[in-house]
Amino acid sequence: MLDVIRPDIQNLHAYAVQPSTGFIKLDVMENPHRLPPDLQAELGARLSAVALNRYPAERLDDLRAALARHAGLPEGCALMLGNGSDELISLLTQAIARPGAVVLAPQPSFVMYQLSCQLLGPRFVGVPCRAEDFALDRNALLDAIALHRPALLWLAYPNNPTGTLWDDEVIEALIAAMQHHGLVVMDEAYQPFAARDSLERLRRHPHVMVMRTMSKFGLAGVRIGYLMGRTELVAQVEKLRPPFNVSVLNAEAALFALEHEAVYAAQAAAIRAERERLFAALQALPGVTPFPSQANMVLARFPDAAATFAQLKARGILVKNVSAMHPLLHNCLRLTVGTPEENSALIKALQP
Template sequence: MSNASLPTRLGRTLRQDVQDMHAYVVQGAAGLVKLDAMENPHTLSPELQAELGRRLGAVAINRYPGERIDTLKAALAAHAGLPEGWSLMLGNGSDELISLLALACDRPGASVLAPLPGFVMYAMSAQLQGLRFVGVPLTPDFELDAEAMLAAIAEHRPAITYIAYPNNPTANLFDDATITRIVDAVAAQDGLVVIDEAYQPFAARSWLGRAGAHDHVLVMRTLSKFGLAGIRLGYLCGPAALIGELDKVRPPYNVSVLNAEAALFALDHADVYAAQAAAIRDERQRLLAALAAMPGVRRVWPSEANMILIRVADSAATFAALKAAGVLIKNVAGLHPLLANCLRLTVGTADENRQMIDALRSSR
């Protein structure tokens, strides 16, 4: 919303739509069990912390990022298993990549399309770049509405169509046959499809292997859910020719040498992070079972991510009760009408999840 304290003369300078919009708000979490942001709750052993410290201490921070960035790109390509003829570009988190895609596709009349509810940055990046955003509601069960999506694609001919796989905040994988129909429909309109696989470490399936058959499909991933939310590193994979064009709008040196080295360290110890992801998946199953048996929870949706969506009688009251008990979750009820009285719960450690379940039981 507009800032009432902004001097009038400055209000005439700043864009009105920027003054009218809401900023992305991060909840304060001091003193709370933090289960609101889909972070990996596991820390490194003292030995690995020391190794990381030595590697970061040896980085030439007096120099701009150079060849080490190319080393990271090659390591990520090998880790992801890129299709033949594909390459990738790096971003300061997926957020920057989403903004760069909007910038690269900002032609007169261009639009961005995505299912709703979904990741808020798809719409925000479109608005800030001056593109139209078209949101297509999911079904009440949070599945893609195939006919509505196809009709919207035919009508609006979007430059970019986002499919989050799994989706945020609903945590489900959409039907692959429906996605294929959408991919084909977008191809007929000369647009791009971006499959956002931010939660891939926790999902049963990936689109990366089948995406290689298309010259208009990009797959976006991040190391945030891998276990490195603090370093802000995302990567966009796609046909080399397409990535080469998109990479032209990327700011030089957008990934720091410290972030690159931390990412390389993590890939060198990918087995440690894979074990953490496995532990989170196991905890997710225990949480799903506990929530399904809880009388105060009206519905629990299946999850292929490190979060679980539930519906309760009064999401605001339940959120407040959990916060008072020292557990911070996310009340997503206000994001979309389909999310009425819904809460999003991050899967934490066994102890954190126990505290969350205890707080939920006490909130009834």
């Protein structure tokens, strides 16, 4: 029966999630903070009143409107919902997947850009970042745009797994080069932790879209992503969205969170402060090179990433070994910023 499955699918490896029970979990860039008990109880009461016998309907309109207010959606733009950012990546890839279409992205970056192309048909072209600092290679990217004429350029801002908030002047040059070829999508999954965003680019450029998620906001378990762009452009991608792709429970939880966004903003501020403490501690370790981050993780190169990963796991701490993701990530671990107590435990476990 396996013969009916596409050979390329059979050769893929499923996304692996490490078992985490009993561990300090610093491997998947989650917000480590839960809601205070009183808000947990209030949310539970809200969810218990949701009509689970009904398909999602007007409540999704309420969520779109609330997210538009939260993000500051520019005039002339629209917002569509996704079941996390992953679904939106697939829908955008599907939308541009004409014969010969090319998708371009710097590398290393989020693995779903390339995987969606493998599954849906466009040819993926990855352009390596600068080896010394994971910055965008301006000339290499401009050359790739001129050569391949991509229908879609992904720019994660900040980037995953490096945490890099790329140079604005380089991004503007890439947007200008793409205006006669296709779309530029700014993937702002880590926007709550970054010093800058791309909403002004959305206002100025009709071929720029901005994608965000509530996962890093603090709702990784709720699976809400959203895509912003010019109304006429979003309307075309919206045609591919499965009906009822966001559940009534997820929508209600997201609305509740937006009503208490000050709580999540305080959590993000605490994470940013802890990120700087973790970065400084990594800088002090002999032989370790951390890279500046504007996300809720820090990428660091170790003398032996596999040995350090095993050492941390033996001490009950899970991080992400990204060494095999791309040659530029050789001996690199990605460390999610946790609570102060979790970060202290990580720092202690890394001591020689």
